[in-house]
Structures are given as structure tokens and as C-alpha cells.
Amino acid sequence: MRLAPSILTADFTRLGEQIAAACDAGIDWIHLDVMDGRFVPNISFGPLVVRALRPLADRYGAMLDTHLMIVEPERYVADFAAAGADLITVHAEATPHVHRAVQMIHDLGKKAGVAINPATPLSMIEEMIDQVELILLMTVNPGFGGQTLIPSVLGKVQRLAALVGDRPVEIMVDGGVHPSTIAACAAAGATVAVVGSAVFGPQPIPDAIAALRAALAEAPPVR
Numbered sequence: 160m161r162l163a164p165s166i167l168t169a170d171f172t173r174l175g176e177q178i179a180a181a182c183d184a185g186i187d188w189i190h191l192d193v194m195d196g197r198f199v200p201n202i203s204f205g206p207l208v209v210r211a212l213r214p215l216a217d218r219y220g221a222m223l224d225t226h227l228m229i230v231e232p233e234r235y236v237a238d239f240a241a242a243g244a245d246l247i248t249v250h251a252e253a254t255p256h257v258h259r260a261v262q263m264i265h266d267l268g269k270k271a272g273v274a275i276n277p278a279t280p281l282s283m284i285e286e287m288i289d290q291v292e293l294i295l296l297m298t299v300n301p302g303f304g305g306q307t308l309i310p311s312v313l314g315k316v317q318r319l320a321a322l323v324g325d326r327p328v329e330i331m332v333d334g335g336v337h338p339s340t341i342a343a344c345a346a347a348g349a350t351v352a353v354v355g356s357a358v359f360g361p362q363p364i365p366d367a368i369a370a371l372r373a374a375l376a377e378a379p380p381v382r
């Protein structure tokens with residue numbers, strides 16, 4: 160299972176240093192949570208931060224995974240692509256034209272993902288399975304780091320994994336993934352885990368990543 164540390168709970172005065180520590184510990188993706196204060200009740204950062212992190216991602220061969228929690232994301236996908244995002248994920252609830260948004264992302268030469276909130280049924284994105292590289296299932300209500308994983312979403316992860324089958328689509332879980340919950344996510348069929356407060360918290364970053372890998376080793380992923 161891939162780990163995608165979310166920088167939301169990182170120390171922003173030492174952001175480069177903290178991401179470098181996570182990359183040194185062998186993480187695969189860098190997860191960037193973009194919030195507009197409308198789709199979610201919080202504001203984070205925009206393309207400037209993506210652009211600032213591009214050289215660091217290149218140095219480590221890490222992927223810049225951009226999670227857009229903004230209304231009508233099609234207004235901004237070109238800006239995030241130009242800033243250097245590798246993967247751009249949009250919320251199905253945030254636009255009446257999710258297919259068009261995904262088309263735009265692909266036309267910009269980027270990988271595309273579609274995300275849904277805990278209360279949104281899988282049927283909302285079923286028709287998009289063959290159109291995207293990644294499906295993100297929120298395991299908390301979006302807007303803040305450090306929340307508790309909602310266990311009932313794991314059933315949705317399992318049902319999505321069955322729908323996806325052996326198609327090359329990543330299944331990402333986002334929110335509340337810690338050493339105590341990561342094995343259950345992997346067992347349900349998730350292939351990528353966003354890990355925010357579990358990595359950028361009180362523990363040294365390499366220890367935090369080792370703890371996640373150790374928890375995964377107890378229960379090997381099914382996909």
C-alpha cells in the first residue's frame with residue numbers, strides 16, 4: 160500500500176524539511192489539500208504552494224497529489240496543472256460536470272481522480288471508474304486534519320474494490336488513517352492511504368512512517 164502524507168498538519172515554518180524527512184523515509188506521494196472555505200469550512204492554500212514544492216518532489220521522485228476541496232474545480236484545474244501537480248482530484252459533489260472536469264485534467268496532461276464524501280453513495284461516481292486513475296473515498300468529513308476515521312466507510316471501500324476489480328484504478332482512503340486503522344483500510348481494498356496527523360505529529364517523522372508500515376505488515380493488503 161502506498162502512503163501519501165498530507166501536509167495539512169505539518170509545521171509550515173519547516174515545510175520543506177518535513178517533506179524531505181518523509182521522502183527520506185520512503186513515502187511515495189505528497190498529498191496537498193486545497194480548501195476554499197466554501198466546499199469545506201476551512202481555507203488552506205492554492206497553486207503557489209504546489210509550485211513551491213515541485214522542485215522538492217522532483218528531487219525525490221515523489222508525486223504531487225492535489226486534492227481539490229473547492230466548488231467548481233474546473234475553474235482552477237489549469238492553474239494547478241501549470242503549478243506542477245501530477246494528479247488532480249476533484250469532488251463529485253463540487254461540480255455538476257465531473258466528467259468535464261476530468262476531461263480537462265487529462266487534456267492538461269495530468270492524472271485525474273474523483274473524490275466523494277462519507278455520505279455520498281458510490282453510485283455517484285460509478286460511471287467514472289473507467290475515466291480516472293484514482294478514486295478517493297473520504298473516511299472523515301473533509302475540511303480538517305486530525306479527525307477520527309468513520310468506520311462505516313470501510314464497507315464502501317470494500318464495495319468499491321469489488322466494482323473496480325482488476326482495473327488499474329487506485330483506491331485512496333483519506334482521513335483518520337493511523338497505525339490503528341491502516342490495516343483495516345488495506346484489508347478493505349484501499350491501495351493508497353493519505354496520512355496526515357499520523358506522520359506530521361508529535362512523533363519523529365521516520366518513526367511515524369515506520370509505525371504505519373509495521374501496522375501494514377501485520378495485515379497484507381488485498382489489492
Ligand SMILES: O=C(CO)[C@H](O)[C@H](O)COP(=O)(O)O
Nearest residue numbers: 301302304305334335355356
Ligand atoms: O483531505 C483531508 C481533510 O479534508 C486530509 O487529507 C486528511 O484530513 C488528512 O489528515 P489526517 O490523516 O490527519 O486525517
Ligand SMILES: [Fe+2]
Nearest residue numbers: 192226333353
Ligand atoms: Fe485530502
